[in-house]
Amino acid sequence: MARLNLLEETRYEKLPVTVYANPAAGAVAVAQRIAALIRSKQADGEKTVLGLATGVTPIAVYAELIRLHKEEGLSFKNVVTFNLDEYYPMQPGSVQSYVLFMNQNLFDHIDIDRDNIHIPDGTLAEDEIAAFCLNYERQIEELGGLDLQVLGIGRTGHIGFNEPGSAPNSGTRLVTLDDLTRTDAARDFGGKENVPTKAITMGVGTIFKAREIILMAWSKKKAPIIKKAVEGEISGDVPATFLQLSDNVEFILDEPAASELTRFDTPWLVKDCIWDNDLKKKAVIWLAGKVNKPILKLIDEDYNNNGMAQLATEQGPVYQINIDIFSQIQHTITGWPGGKPNADDSHRPERAQPAKKRAVIFSPHPDDDVISMGGTFIRLVDQGHDVHVAYQTSGNTAVWDDDVLRYVEFAIDFNKSINDDSTKLQGIHNDMRAFFAKKQPNQIDAPEVRAVKGFIRKSEAIAGARYAGLHDDHIHFMALPFYETGKVSKNSVSQIDVQMTVDLLQKIKPHQIFAAGDFADPHGTHIVCFNIILAALNQLKETEDWVKDCWLWMYRGAWFEFATHEIEMAVPLSPDEVLRKRYAIFKHQSQKDPAVFPGEDSREFWVRAEDRNRETAESYDQLGFAEYAAMEAFKRYFY
Incomplete structure (x- = not known):
């Protein structure tokens, strides 16, 4: 059998x-x-x-x-x-x-x-x-x-x-x-x-x-x-x-x-299922897409003709199933990603208290914060929360060599304009040009080159975070050692990486952490950075009471979004907020026209982000919810 x-x-x-x-x-x-x-x-x-x-x-x-x-x-x-x-x-x-x-x-x-x-x-x-x-x-x-x-x-x-x-x-x-x-x-x-x-x-x-x-x-x-x-x-x-x-x-x-x-994806098509809430939610959303109907318009025939008769029989009537799932999805939508003060939060994704939260946004690369959750970042600041951003790596491998020369040449000219001696800087510039002329693909950059590339990414990140409303003392550059190899391949994570994260979290004691939950590539920087955060939290929760009240929210990068059934907080963005997010991304000029590592997608990062956020809003609209210009999506992680 x-x-x-x-x-x-x-x-x-x-x-x-x-x-x-x-x-x-x-x-x-x-x-x-x-x-x-x-x-x-x-x-x-x-x-x-x-x-x-x-x-x-x-x-x-x-x-x-x-x-x-x-x-x-x-x-x-x-x-x-x-x-x-x-x-x-x-x-x-x-x-x-x-x-x-x-x-x-x-x-x-x-x-x-x-x-x-x-x-x-x-x-x-x-x-x-x-x-x-x-x-x-x-x-x-x-x-x-x-x-x-x-x-x-x-x-x-x-x-x-x-x-x-x-x-x-x-x-x-x-x-x-x-x-x-x-x-x-x-x-x-x-x-x-x-x-x-x-x-x-x-x-x-x-x-x-x-x-x-x-x-x-x-x-x-x-x-x-x-x-x-x-x-x-x-x-x-x-x-x-x-x-x-x-x-x-x-x-x-x-x-x-x-x-x-x-x-695994649609098991109801091949076997009888144990219909827990997560599977039921996934199946109903899938069915709505399959028959091209809003959730509340699904009928018995839709269930019976698409492998979901068992669900209809065990937990029907189907209209009640529809209402239940519709209500759950509706409760993910919030314009208050830090929680709405003095409101009933029993059906909201975030807690109402404390009304003003300390939040830290961890950004694996210096632009992931604004690309992935720029709208929510700005919203949290606008709503008065104590927001910090932590850039976990320098991102110094993702800068074009000619950008390095351009910035150094700017510094030389600036020094000359204030009658400062630029002889040493000119010598460094000459060495860089000679190095680039002979550089082989993936050759490790000279230390001075790596430093300038890191400075470029740092200055862009500061500009983006300032645009989102942060003061400089809330912008943290970690430069975790695992990344700083100068090569595409990175070192193994060490306790130093974890301890640096522990120290930052201990300093801020956040109520909310936002972290990149993009695990498509198990060897990518995102999952490495996420695991470092997780290790730090697991270490801290043994001794620190505040960790029990700290919620960890995952966001996704520019390429993939959470499936609709996985989303636990969806933050709608107005057309004006979409533009503000775009302008924050524009601060990262070194990642445009094109980026050094654009991946398989030829679109610029701001275009990918806007398309992804619009598609998330459209998926909610097609299920029968209000029509928004865009949505950023999050899923809570329990550690």
Whole structure:
């Protein structure tokens, strides 16, 4: 019976999927399977032939394999590896090279024979590539084929670098990279213009011949493409869908990556549900969107025809369900994000008391505060609350080099205008120009350059916070040490980062904390900064009574908003407030036209923010609520 229930839940899924609570658990499971295969082959005196992937996804798997080698004696003497791909052209010593990646993350730490390592050669002359690729295939075949192929998946649906349009029988070859793939790699290369346009990759047909295929995906960012790969039709537009044809494939996901699969996203379509309030709210909002009706106009037929008959039967009549959910959503709307003084707060998202609250807005980068919640920021100040803003990092990697020269040249001219000696500053300027002339992509900036870039971001943040109404003594620059590496990759968080946050919170003793709750990228600055805040609060609550009355509100960044059913406080903005928010964002001139790291979205940050806030207001309007120009959304976090 349990097997039948599982088949019913997964009936939309066209290949096997296993979901783990987090990436760490999934990575350990994959590593254990690889280790078991190696040991089994060793016992039979055979070689293990592995296909390996690069990128963020497999790093934890490789770390666990290293641990198994060092602590449990797992030997790689009988292992032969073939990597999926390499950028072209690419020098093996480059920081972006997959040769360097594999050495740093696996090969340098295990006992593998170096002659057994195979990685596509990014240094070949172009007329040598075809012969190299044929030989790469031949070497795999002579070893009896791949025993196990480890895969990640790109947001285009690529496996390896088999981009949309790849043939299902394709072999190892030179390919042209999709624009989105190059955009996703831009941060590693110090800008999209530095990302190679080509790569050498194993083909779909090569991958397909492996006796076992494991595709891993972590984070919410991968959820949309995972849904297409697992539940969509087989298509060259999404190369990963070709894996549906294999009898030897399994997708290993964490919960966020699996979140858009039908059994998790809309479970009422595949099984009977336990209808707690959160699921009921999500389902009713989904139904209203599905049939294009306001909540209060939904009828029995809508429920019955869209998989929600169980809810109607168990908790109906449906009109009462509609009224209940409508009322809950209505109570999220407030023009008083700090609480409305002397009002009944039993149905308001924030407390009425104290009437004037101490609030701290944590901003991971120097512009997240105004981009993500600029309207609410201004509203809190206007309503008389004691508002502080804390910029957790300097953001100094996200400034163009020519902006540095422009600011230094301004300082030189200013010094000359007041008859001050600018000789030393001119020397620094000359050194900077010489450095920039020879600078390689993602090369660490000289200390003086990093300092000026940090000053640029700091001056912009001060201007934005002042525009929102803050005095300078309420503007805090933390420059948390984990970030200050001068590189795209950051250090691990230390107790110093946490203690700095503890000290600031102890000084302010806030009633409200606003923090970036954007967890789409588990390796991004936002989630690192959020976890630092959380660690600080958990440390403080052991000894500080005020922490019990401190509420933590999460906001989202410029790219994604909370789903409507997740929103617990929605702050409407008038057209004038939208403009004020825009002008606050405009203070961050270094992040415009374009920003150094714009992501995959070509819109400027202020446009993204306005579009997102307008879309949130429209989603409320479509559900039957008042029509606002824009809304900023928040969700409370219980620590």
